[in-house]
Amino acid sequence: MELPQDALWYKDAIIYQVHVRAFYDSTGDGSGDFRGLAQKLDYLQELGINALWMMPFFPSPLRDDGYDISDYRSVHPSYGTLDDFKIFLEAAHQRAIRVIIEMVLNHTSNQHPWFQESRSSLNNPKRDWYVWSETDTRYRGTRIIFLDTELSNWAWDPVSKQYYWHRFFSHQPDLNYDNPAVREEMWNVMKFWLEMGVDAFRLDAVPYLVEREGTNCENLPETHQIMKDFRARLDREFPGRMFLAEANQWPADLRPYFGDGDEFHMAFNFPLMPRMFMGLKLEDRKPITEILQQTPAIPENCQWCLFLRNHDELTLEMVTDIERDYMYDEYAREKSMRLNLGIRRRLAPLLDNDRRRMELMNGILMSLPGTPIIYYGDEIGMGDNVNLGDRNGVRTPMQWDGGWNGGFSAADPEALYSPLMLNPVYGYQAVNVQSQKRFEHSLLSWTKRIIKARKSLPVFGRGTIEFLYPANHRVLAYVRQFGKDTILVVNNLSNSAQAVELDLRPYKGNILIEMFGRNPFPRIGDLPYLLTMGPYQFYWFRLRRI
């Protein structure tokens, strides 16, 4: 099978986010690896996804789950070798699955040779590769991101007796992007992987590349310029590849990352995600529609990336205090579930393991404009372990079957990189791929069906969106259009049956065809269109004029 050669392939993508370490262990050392991941590509192809995003797998002391990189051109030994990666890449492409890898631009591990050199003396040629200072008072007022662990953005280096800047953990010093050598080297790093065949990069922590005094050191114009330069080079030398931005910012601040279609291809829509959960609890579409109203239009060749959960905490940075308190009270009653202004829980536990709610949220994810991301394990409804530190509770081993180590690894259970989920509700014996594959009505089978429905029409990935505002505020309804296809999506956000009247006069004369059962619904006339919906139900209608 060939990779479809479409410059805008990312608009039609369905991305699966996976942790190499957590997916499948082929060597028996207790930790997942690339060979194992390659073996599970058939499962992923069957699921229907067509793009795979992996968590960082470069060599690293693993003090931040791989985001602290100590070598940009290799593979961490516990995941295999560079050759293993190449074999895996080839296998993925054969199954028409594109590969997106992490590229942490902003900082390295303090174990990286560059930092070792940089700190060794004040005169080292690589001294300027990091941001050093005599005092820790520069860039005052910049917010601290890992509030639960760090007290300052400056850390004291006893070796060179100066402070170095770090926006994240203190063992992750920030690279100095004012230095052209740094920029050149990072391009070469990216080029290394692009030449190997990698299709896209998820660029981590991009807002923080550049610091300037008197600013909040986020989203600065200099940062955007650097990215535009990278993009220009990408387009020149590797057309058809993609940059995905990780920038947890308000919509207005996110827009600049798309530039004029000359910067990032995609960016995560962070502000939307907590509001989807909020709307569900409030049983009110207002948080969702309002944030989307505030979301600016983006260039034609750009795309939002939508997700329900990921490897990090469900971040509540971009909400008001009232909203944050509400989310904490409703979704994270126990303090242990809260971390760094977020909630560290998986999708299923957040939704009380309610199948209907999981379907509804996935339905909204798949039908809003943007490319959806499925976090590994959420397709079977895996649970989380809040007793593991940091965000590791949502990074437990993938549960393949009900047998030894849940089918994840042949090693001793004590040797696993992380304990398995064992409780009767979310444990591997209750929740696993093998048992769900057998049943047509499992969450896994349902997820396959909805992915198929989504892929059946380009309208979801490429179409416009127009919100309907029915008077019943518990119903979220919108129309997607692309070319000749028009889709009406109606979602009942509430726990109780609802009646809703939709103003469909612009579409008068069309018959509604429900997309899953393919049954026709009455024709749209002059009167408001009445729909009755069960709890948490959603409809996808295709409008046809017959």
Next chain:
Amino acid sequence: MPEETILTDDFLRELINVGEVDILIGVPTYNDAKTVGQVVQAIRAGLLKYFPRQRAVIVNADGGSRDGSQELVRAASISDLQHASHVYALRTLHCVSTEYSGGPSSSVALHTILAAAELLQASSCAVVAPDSTNIEPGWIESLLRPVTRDGFDLVTPVYRRHKFDGLLIRNLLYPMNRALYLRRVREPYPLDFAFSGRLATHFLGQDLWSQEAGRIGAEIYLTISAIAGGFRLAQSFLGPRAHVEYAASDLVVAMRRSVGVLFWSLEQNGSVWQTQAQSQPIPTIGPDHELSAEPLRVNPKRLHEMFVRGVAELEPVLKSILSQATLAELQRAASLPEEDFRYSDELWVRTAYEFASAYHKAVISRDHIVQALVPLYRGKAHTFLLENRDASSEEVESNVERLCVTFERRKPSLLEMWDGRK
């Protein structure tokens, strides 16, 4: 028996879209465009500040306004369609409005609001008068918190009143209601109040809506119904009451609505009030009375004149209502010059009870009985004004208390008159 439909189709559709709510606030209007905008804004601010997470709705029952009152209420709604960007709200806040038929009537408005509350399963409700211009957002909390948090079923207000304001309440409604129904509700005819969904359902099921009382005086009957039904009552201090203009002819209407319905209620609730027990205070949040004493223009001479003329001209009517002794005393009192005139507490209580008894027996048309009380009340008001002209608020309060005790002490006489001898 098919019930009359009080919810029009359009209003029902709006209510369907609102869906289940936790809090419902009703605002009755009739040509109140001058004040209702401000009142609704205060209500909204109160909801957003004190109950931001609760599902709430503001329901307007309008009697046929032609000045845009309904639109003013609707404009306060917060939704994703209206980009009211200066107001931050976690949730949608619906403000819906309906026009009821039959001309303006606060009781029909209340009926509509109750029906909406029941349909939307509101557990806590409140009604706010459209001319309560002194309203603060905090009033919403003071009224609703006892219902939402403490489980009370009816919360009546306590206002900071001028010592001469609300004389009908202080001289007749409060003491008589207290003596008969045994609860010390300071404002038995409330215009801003809160109640639970339970009480709303109970009250809707009462047999008064098809009768005259259901059209004119449902508010006071709500208080009585709550007492009779064994519901939990409380009162909450709000603040100063907005001054409402009253003309001389409005007094008859006010009497019908309050005293008339109070008398009527005695028929239905005999088992509740026909006892000799003592009245009980009800839980009060904040002070249970607050009086101010700014200068206020009063015309006691006029009151006295109208009393005297009333006693004289209405003699044939009063003859069939009052006992000979009481009428004779009244006539004696009326013959005194103004400086010496005093309508004693004893005489007033006897008057009130005899009127109640006459109402019960319907010696003449009941409405005429209520109208005949008006000039006599004026006499009592005159005495009150004179006695309390220079009094401090504590002294006024103790005078009112004294009157209440007299009403309670003479209750047995009403019980006697009720059953047998006139």
Next chain:
Amino acid sequence: MWQTIIKELTQATLDMVHGILQFLPRLAGMLIVVVFGWVIAYILKSILRTILQLARFDKLSEDAGAAQLLKRAALPSSTELLSRFVFWVAWIGFILIGVSVLGIVGLQEHVARFFGFLPRLFAALFVFFFGLLGASFFSRAALLAAVNADLPSPRLIASTIRTIIIVFAVSMGFEELGIGEHTTLVAFAIVFGALMLGLALAFGLGGRDLARHFLERRFVHERREEKEDELSPL
């Protein structure tokens, strides 16, 4: 000559006795019918009274307010009234039959006309009765309204209204009875018309200011200098 007179007298007396003898059975028949009718009427009255008592008619009429009216008009209770009415109607019916038995032609006609007159009599009584009640109700209502609105001379207004209604009822009654129809009607119209004209003149000319005052208070909602105080009772 004497013999002719005695013969004539004897003949006349014999004729008279003959006539009386012929009449007597019919008289007896009438009396029997009348007595019989009385018995039937009495039975009917008792039955009706029992039924009404069982159906608590008194209570019903009290609720409707009729009881009070009757008491004030010094009439017996509704049950009693209705029973007696039925009694009289039944008995009078039998009397009618009895009279027709008598066979006195002229009398029959008069009796028939009298009974033809009865419905109108009832109607007139009806009108009088309700006129009286209406008069007292409305005059009292006017009295109360006038006192409470502080109008001058409330008693005068009340009695005026009472008089007008009574006069109106009486003239309607007389019209119904057919007694001096046109006379009373015209007289009433003249008096009423004159009264109205007089009032109009009085208001229009002499009471111009008062009328404006009155109308302003009734229809104009801004009460600035009108209010005597700033009290509100509720």
